[in-house]
Amino acid sequence: MGNIVSLAADNLISPIILAFVLGFVAALARSDLTIPEAFAKAMSIYLLFAIGFKGGAGVAAHGIDATLVGTLVAATALSFALPFIAFALLGALTKLPLLDRAAVAAHYGSISIVTFVAATSVLESEGIVAEGYMVAAAAVMEAPAILSALWLVARKGSKSGSVDSELYREILLNGSIVLLVGSFVIGTVTGEEGLASIAPFIVDPFQGVLCLFLLDMGLVAGRGLLGSRGDLGAGAIGFGMIMPLVGAAMGLLAALLVGLSTGGAALLITLSASASYIAVPAAMRVALPEARPSIYLTLSLGVTFPFNLAVGIPIYIAVAEAVIGSN
Amino acid sequence: MDMHLAKRVEVIIESPLERRLTDAIEATGITGYTVMPVHGGSGRSGRWTRDGQISPGRGMVAVICVIRPDRLDALLEAAFDVVEPHIGVVSITDAHVLRAERF
Numbered sequence: 001m002g003n004i005v006s007l008a009a010d011n012l013i014s015p016i017i018l019a020f021v022l023g024f025v026a027a028l029a030r031s032d033l034t035i036p037e038a039f040a041k042a043m044s045i046y047l048l049f050a051i052g053f054k055g056g057a058g059v060a061a062h063g064i065d066a067t068l069v070g071t072l073v074a075a076t077a078l079s080f081a082l083p084f085i086a087f088a089l090l091g092a093l094t095k096l097p098l099l100d101r102a103a104v105a106a107h108y109g110s111i112s113i114v115t116f117v118a119a120t121s122v123l124e125s126e127g128i129v130a131e132g133y134m135v136a137a138a139a140v141m142e143a144p145a146i147l148s149a150l151w152l153v154a155r156k157g158s159k160s161g162s163v164d165s166e167l168y169r170e171i172l173l174n175g176s177i178v179l180l181v182g183s184f185v186i187g188t189v190t191g192e193e194g195l196a197s198i199a200p201f202i203v204d205p206f207q208g209v210l211c212l213f214l215l216d217m218g219l220v221a222g223r224g225l226l227g228s229r230g231d232l233g234a235g236a237i238g239f240g241m242i243m244p245l246v247g248a249a250m251g252l253l254a255a256l257l258v259g260l261s262t263g264g265a266a267l268l269i270t271l272s273a274s275a276s277y278i279a280v281p282a283a284m285r286v287a288l289p290e291a292r293p294s295i296y297l298t299l300s301l302g303v304t305f306p307f308n309l310a311v312g313i314p315i316y317i318a319v320a321e322a323v324i325g326s327n
Numbered sequence: 328m329d330m331h332l333a334k335r336v337e338v339i340i341e342s343p344l345e346r347r348l349t350d351a352i353e354a355t356g357i358t359g360y361t362v363m364p365v366h367g368g369s370g371r372s373g374r375w376t377r378d379g380q381i382s383p384g385r386g387m388v389a390v391i392c393v394i395r396p397d398r399l400d401a402l403l404e405a406a407f408d409v410v411e412p413h414i415g416v417v418s419i420t421d422a423h424v425l426r427a428e429r430f
Contacts, residue, residue: 034379281385
């Protein structure tokens, strides 16, 4: 318990959290502070490339072990399974219509790469090493949840949720997946030598870029919350904080089955607890246009993302340390 | 200067649908259109702005076509199939063009 409090306290006064809080408060105070879209996208590309490359270089340095395949299988299974739990939990906690529930469920089965990056950053500051291939686990968890959610809709007999080959292509070749997997492969091929050659670009400025990016996320999350007042009831907001803990428990179980290290387990737990706000919203706009972005995006970005950032990540790391042990 | 009657069709649509809409327009034989980013706005789903957004799911684009009047029905049918279930606005205005053979 003491470890959780200590980690949470350190986390709450870290520059990345405070940058997020600054953006969030500025948005709620209706400040005109904005980050241009092109700059926000450039930062997102930078972070994805850096995290993918570093993960690949980590795999090149430490080699591929037997848990790699198990981790990828477990991550895929989690992404397929979590929407069913989220869908049922939403049914118990809210009166949201079917399509909204399915769209929200898709978001909670997929992952937030920024939450993953923030957890990686906290692990590094705590000196906890994670398997480099957790980046690949993040990539494989992006898409399956979308298919589960669309299956849920089809099973209920709704006319929405049809998936054509174009949508499959967009889901599987989503820009963030391509960049993450591509940079991971480059990092694996070029190894530590490759990482050293571009370290002044992708290692040293990383924390600073992450701060600015989280400032932007705070602005977007705060403005989303302001704009959706009245759409989210207490049950939905409760779901946004309960579902991450349910996902985290599933992630811990999978990490134990696969045999991940403390750092790897903390990251798989974080991935399972996080909710998408990049890849899934775009897919939902195409496949389930009647589902309301003011519900699924606000829950994902305005409730669960801040919850994970401020409270969730310290809990997930502390639980991984308590269950698997410090290593 | 000779001017010729034309129709200017503007479709404001969610950016994930852009490719589908332009493919549908091209399928009618119309190859000329312009895609422009939309900065922000407000509608039945509330206010939104492009600022700070990183998800392609949150943007809108304007697809603008200037065509001969006799091609209007085919274009609208194709566009409507894509736009109908989604957030968006379709508007048509009369326009004049200088080089009719290009439309």
